Amino acid sequence: MTPPTLRGRVAWIFDEANFDVDRILGFEAMREHDAATLARCAMKSFDPGFAEAVRLGDLLIGGPNFGYGHPHGPPMAAMRRLGVAAVVAESFAPLYAMGEFASGFPQITCPGICRAVRRWDVIEVDWACHSVSNLTRGGEVRFLPFSAHERDLVAAGGLFNLLRSAPESSRLSAIDDK
Amino acid sequence: MTDPSGLTITEKILSRVSGGPPVRAGQEIQARPDFVLAYVFGGFVKFPRLIRETFGVERLTDPQRFALFLDHNIPVTDHRLEARMGEVRDWCAGQGVAIHDGEGIGHVAAAELGYATPGAFAVHFDGHVSQLGTYGTLAMGIHIGLYEAFARPAINLRVPSTVRIDLTGTLQPGVMARDILHALIARHGADVCNGAVLELGGPGADTLTLDDLQTITGLAMFTGAVTAIVEPTRRSLAYALPRARLDLSPVRSDPDARYARRLTCDLGEVRLSVAAPPSSANVHALCEVLGTPVQVGYLGSCASGRIEDLRAAARVLEGRAVKSGFTLNIVPSSRRIMIQAAEEGLIARLAAAGAFISSPTCSYCYGAVGALAAGQTAVSSGTLNIPGRMGSAEAKIYLANPAVVAATAIEGRLADPRPYL
Numbered sequence: 001m002t003p004p005t006l007r008g009r010v011a012w013i014f015d016e017a018n019f020d021v022d023r024i025l026g027f028e029a030m031r032e033h034d035a036a037t038l039a040r041c042a043m044k045s046f047d048p049g050f051a052e053a054v055r056l057g058d059l060l061i062g063g064p065n066f067g068y069g070h071p072h073g074p075p076m077a078a079m080r081r082l083g084v085a086a087v088v089a090e091s092f093a094p095l096y097a098m099g100e101f102a103s104g105f106p107q108i109t110c111p112g113i114c115r116a117v118r119r120w121d122v123i124e125v126d127w128a129c130h131s132v133s134n135l136t137r138g139g140e141v142r143f144l145p146f147s148a149h150e151r152d153l154v155a156a157g158g159l160f161n162l163l164r165s166a167p168e169s170s171r172l173s174a175i176d177d178k
Numbered sequence: 179m180t181d182p183s184g185l186t187i188t189e190k191i192l193s194r195v196s197g198g199p200p201v202r203a204g205q206e207i208q209a210r211p212d213f214v215l216a217y218v219f220g221g222f223v224k225f226p227r228l229i230r231e232t233f234g235v236e237r238l239t240d241p242q243r244f245a246l247f248l249d250h251n252i253p254v255t256d257h258r259l260e261a262r263m264g265e266v267r268d269w270c271a272g273q274g275v276a277i278h279d280g281e282g283i284g285h286v287a288a289a290e291l292g293y294a295t296p297g298a299f300a301v302h303f304d305g306h307v308s309q310l311g312t313y314g315t316l317a318m319g320i321h322i323g324l325y326e327a328f329a330r331p332a333i334n335l336r337v338p339s340t341v342r343i344d345l346t347g348t349l350q351p352g353v354m355a356r357d358i359l360h361a362l363i364a365r366h367g368a369d370v371c372n373g374a375v376l377e378l379g380g381p382g383a384d385t386l387t388l389d390d391l392q393t394i395t396g397l398a399m400f401t402g403a404v405t406a407i408v409e410p411t412r413r414s415l416a417y418a419l420p421r422a423r424l425d426l427s428p429v430r431s432d433p434d435a436r437y438a439r440r441l442t443c444d445l446g447e448v449r450l451s452v453a454a455p456p457s458s459a460n461v462h463a464l465c466e467v468l469g470t471p472v473q474v475g476y477l478g479s480c481a482s483g484r485i486e487d488l489r490a491a492a493r494v495l496e497g498r499a500v501k502s503g504f505t506l507n508i509v510p511s512s513r514r515i516m517i518q519a520a521e522e523g524l525i526a527r528l529a530a531a532g533a534f535i536s537s538p539t540c541s542y543c544y545g546a547v548g549a550l551a552a553g554q555t556a557v558s559s560g561t562l563n564i565p566g567r568m569g570s571a572e573a574k575i576y577l578a579n580p581a582v583v584a585a586t587a588i589e590g591r592l593a594d595p596r597p598y599l
Contacts, residue, residue, distance in 0.1 A: 018368045018459040020564050027566025065369035065402050068459060069564055070305075071321060094338075094373050094404045095305045099321035147206050149334035159322060163233050163329045 003154055006085050006106070006125040007135070008057035012043065012050070014089075015114045019062060020069035021076060021096065030074045038078040054082045059123060062089030063114055067096025076100055086125065088113050088132055088143070101150050104158030108132070110143035184432020186340040187407050188375045191316040191429055195299045196332075203339035203438070208332040212424055213293050213300035214243055215307060216324060217284050219250035219540075222303065223262040225328070226269035233329040241274040244328075245293065247284030248277065250540045255547075282512025282538035285309050285396060285480040290514050292421035296410050296428035301327050306480045306561065309396030311407035312388055313418035314428050316375075318405045338404045339438035341371040342431070345382025347446035352596040354490065354579035355390035356482070356559060359397045360451040360461045362443060368459035372402035374438050377431065379409040382445045388417060389486035396480055397561070400458040450594065452557075453577035456565050464582060470592040472576070474556040475500075475583045476568070478509030478536075479543040482559035485515050485522075487580035491533075492524045494584035494598040500532030501590035506583075507548045508533045533587070545569040557586045 022030065029041035043050035060079065066089035076087075086106035090113060097107045108125060110132055117123055121136040125143075133140045146154070156162035185193070185200055193200045196207040216222055229235045238244060246266060254260040270277040281287040285306050293300055296314035300307065305319030320326075326333045343362070362370060376398045383391065391408050398406035408414065410428040419428075450464035477483060477491055488510060500506045508528055510516040516538060519525050529535055542548045543560045549569030550556055556568060556575045559582075563575035578586075581595035588598065 018457060020457060022564055022566075023456075027564075027571050030566075065372055068368060068400075068402070068457070070562060073322075091369065091372050091402075093369075093399070093402055095319050095321055095399060098323050102322045102325075147334075147336045149206065149336075152334075159325060160232060163326065 003106075003127055005127065006057070006059065007122065008059045008085055009055065010061055010117050010119050010121045010123060011054045011058035011084060012046070013061040013114060013117065013119055014066060015061075015063045017064040018068035019066050021067055022069060022072055024075035025078060030072060035077065035081050038074050039081040042075070042078040042082060051082060054084065056083035057085050058083060060084055060087045061113055061117055062087055062092070064090040065093050066091065067093040069093070071096035071099045073099060073103070076103070076105060080105060088125070090114055101153045102159040104154055104156065104161070106154050108143045110141050112141045116141045183436045184434040186375070186431045186435045186437070187314065187377060187409065187429050188316055188340055189337060189435075191297060191299050192335070192337050201337050203337050203436070205337045207335055207337060209299060209335050210332040211301045211327055212243065212295065212298040213245065214324070214327040215245050215247065215284065215288060215293060215300055215302040217247045217249055217304065218263060218266050223259065223266065225325075226266060229325065229328045233325070235329050238273050238275065238328070239331065245276040245278060245288070246270055247281070247287060248279045249282065249284045249287075249538070251546055252280065252539045252541065280513060282515065283480045283483070283540055286392070286484065286511040286515070287513075289313065289392065290421070290512060292423040294418050295422040295424045295426055296415060296418050297426035298424055301333065305399040305405070306396045308398045308403070308405040309392040309480065311395040311398070311405055312391040313414050314407065314410035316405065316407055319399070339374045340377045340435070341374045341403070342377045342379065342437040342440045344380030344440070344442045345378060345386070345445055346380055346442060347382050347444040348385045349445045349448060351599055352581055352594070353448050353450055354581060355386065355393035356397070356577070356579040357448050357451050358443065358445065359394050359400065360453060361448045362401055363459060364451070364461040366441065368400060369402040371398065374403060376401055376403040376406040377409070378406065380442070382443070383408060384411055384413070385445065387486050388414060389484040392484065393481060450579070450582065452582070452592070453563055455563050455574040455576065458563060458577060464578065464592070464594060467576065467592050468594060470555065470576070472555045472557050472586050472591055473504060474548075474550055474554055475504065475506040475587045476542055476548065476556060476558040476560055477580045477583045478507065478511060479540065479560035480511060481561045482580050483509050483511030483515065483538075485518050487559065488515070488519045488524045488528070489522070490581045491584040492527045494581055494595050495531035495533070495588065496527055498531055498588050498598070500587045504587050504590050505548075506533040506587040507536065507542055509536045509542055510538055512538050543568070550575070557583050557592060559583050
């Protein structure tokens with residue numbers, strides 16, 4: 001199943017390589033458990049007005065190896081709470097991407113994206129064509145297709161939903177019997 | 179048409195656990211982990227309830243595949259957490275799942291306890307499990323994907339490509355395994371292995387100790403790697419096979435295996451280095467930062483605290499003293515290592531020099547104990563140096579090898595260990 005086209009503004013561009021998402025909240029805030037508090041704290045050290053400025057459906061842009069370091073869940077949980085729909089990055093640190101896909105949060109690997117957009121441009125992610133289009137300035141960048149499992153995770157809204165809904169396949173049972 | 183080229187270690191192991199024909203990098207497979215390892219930390223203190231109530235798993239099939247490690251927040255300082263840990267102990271007893279309680283930091287204890295079975299496929303929540311790759315085990319952190327491994331017999335996975343690094347030469351005095359990782363990052367970037375497995379081999383690998391190799395493989399995530407694996411050697415097999423929990427054949431890459439990239443690292447050219455704040459990617463030569471005032475040192479975590487690290491620190495500190503006002507926390511990373519360190523007299527020598535020595539625990543690594551205050555600077559052979567990792571976000575952390583940590587403790591400033599060796 002192809003997810004609906006994403007269209008939203010570029011809420012922020014993390015253009016530095018190896019960005020550690022823990023910096024979005026800082027460690028003090030990460031110890032909070034309340035989702036609303038986390039969301040309010042997001043990006044304070046980058047743009048104190050971020051939480052007020054971001055809108056439902058906005059997207060984040062990342063540089064190479066985005067998600068470097070220990071991939072803790074709260075920073076992107078805060079971003080989702082603020083309405084961010086996906087992250088589009090040059091490349092992702094693998095453990096970070098696994099964790100976010102398992103939360104149903106699309107992580108789109110799109111080499112060339114940092115040079116193709118500016119903050120607050122409106123962009124569109126076309127899943128069928130595997131392209132990100134800049135609707136504000138024009139131009140289009142191709143992204144790498146998801147694996148079937150990544151597609152399933154995004155469609156189900158995360159791993160927990162997928163495990164609850166998907167019956168074990170006969171292939172899985174076959175492996176189990178070995 | 180069948181691909182005529184050979185297979186990497188990773189492709190061979192994943193071929194076996196996916197139960198079908200040989201698999202290649204990029205293929206999407208379902209793979210049955212030989213071992214599902216986890217620690218009891220964060221959300222995982224609630225996982226027994228979660229897998230029962232959310233996924234409807236009353237009993238695990240093949241409970242011998244699973245193992246839990248109590249290593250974070252040990253010793254427990256909160257009675258509610260102790261109650262949760264009791265719940266986990268009861269669950270393990272009821273399911274017949276091994277629980278390693280007080281054995282030390284899980285990734286290190288896992289190697290000692292035979293989960294580092296050459297040729298096996300292991301998964302964990304945490305990426306530092308990659309250090310089991312020292313023994314030819316494909317050990318991957320899969321984040322909360324670990325729940326899939328609890329709820330299903332197999333997990334969905336894309337077969338990763340491999341970046342092969344051939345090691346040549348030998349390390350110079352004072353230079354240690356951590357400096358090799360720093361050298362790879364400094365020369366090729368912190369994404370040199372992005373999305374791939376870091377495979378180590380070559381004649382230089384045999385000049386390193388198994389502890390050294392565990393340090394490098396355990397820190398593989400900081401090269402962007404999915405995990406790391408070392409071609410089995412007589413030495414690694416001599417350690418791992420007698421402990422192995424499964425009867426599997428060790429696996430090597432074929433000579434004509436297809437790599438995403440192949441690099442050489444001459445160990446003789448590796449220099450003393452640090453990862454300066456705020457990131458493991460921010461590598462500098464030690465000489466650039468020598469003399470930086472430091473108040474706290476930490477030698478421990480799954481990234482160090484092994485016997486070779488304790489020996490290196492003891493050599494530097496032998497007959498010397500930690501500078502007045504400096505706190506040096508040394509944490510052997512497993513119970514067995516602590517015993518060995520005691521038998522070798524290392525604990526006595528380190529304590530005599532003024533080090534504060536704790537039993538094995540992860541807690542120092544993230545500031546649950548030994549927390550840094552605002553304005554302090556630490557030197558650490560632990561995992562991370564992002565602001566706030568070990569306490570206040572206003573503290574700074576330099577990551578360096580254990581000999582540098584010990585020399586810095588003597589001088590109270592970032593110091594070169596070589597004059598003390």
